[in-house]
Amino acid sequence: MKVNAVSIRGLSEPDIVPLGQFAREHRLEMRFIEYMPLDAVDRWERGKVLFAAEILDLLEAGIGPLGPSPGQDPAAPALDYEYLDGGGRVGMIASVSRPFCASCNRVRLTAEGKLRNCLFSLEETDIRALLRGGAGDSEIATALRASVAAKWEGHEINTARFIKPERLMHSIGG
Numbered sequence: 765m766k767v768n769a770v771s772i773r774g775l776s777e778p779d780i781v782p783l784g785q786f787a788r789e790h791r792l793e794m795r796f797i798e799y800m801p802l803d804a805v806d807r808w809e810r811g812k813v814l815f816a817a818e819i820l821d822l823l824e825a826g827i828g829p830l831g832p833s834p835g836q837d838p839a840a841p842a843l844d845y846e847y848l849d850g851g852g853r854v855g856m857i858a859s860v861s862r863p864f865c866a867s868c869n870r871v872r873l874t875a876e877g878k879l880r881n882c883l884f885s886l887e888e889t890d891i892r893a894l895l896r897g898g899a900g901d902s903e904i905a906t907a908l909r910a911s912v913a914a915k916w917e918g919h920e921i922n923t924a925r926f927i928k929p930e931r932l933m934h935s936i937g938g
């Protein structure tokens with residue numbers, strides 16, 4: 765079982781080691797996610813991102829040394845680390861400091877049938893409208909391929925080109 769925790773600078777630091785210990789005690793995989801600009805209250809700032817490297821430092825200082833897990837899937841969002849004493853695994857989702865967009869193979873379908881080719885997509889493909897309009901499998905497959913082909917190079921959070929999508933994380937899913 766994996767437990768995800770978004771980590772925010774100035775808020776989450778005291779909880780990192782207790783969460784790591786809790787996960788070790790209960791044989792869970794704790795995964796820490798860098799804070800991304802998808803929050804409903806629009807309070808994201810780059811300065812509030814607690815970076816994965818800092819979280820690793822806190823865990824190593826508070827619990828013990830960690831090393832990268834062998835055989836990791838390059839398309840997986842988390843970089844996994846293992847406690848060198850064999851006490852379990854921890855994942856780092858370094859979406860901001862180390863984007864993994866180049867190997868991302870994800871698309872998302874919202875509850876109302878909109879296909880998004882990235883968490884930060886500004887455009888969506890309306891699969892529900894196709895289905896309700898009587899589109900056949902090949903038409904839907906063509907729409908899916910077009911969406912995937914239009915996938916961006918990356919999310920651009922770290923550049924001045926970044927545009928925050930209107931849709932928030934809770935209405936995207938995942």
Ligand code: SF4
Pocket residue numbers: 863864865866868869870881882883884916917918919
């Ligand atoms: S391409 Fe989009 S969905 Fe994929 S890792 Fe990058 S930001 Fe996330």
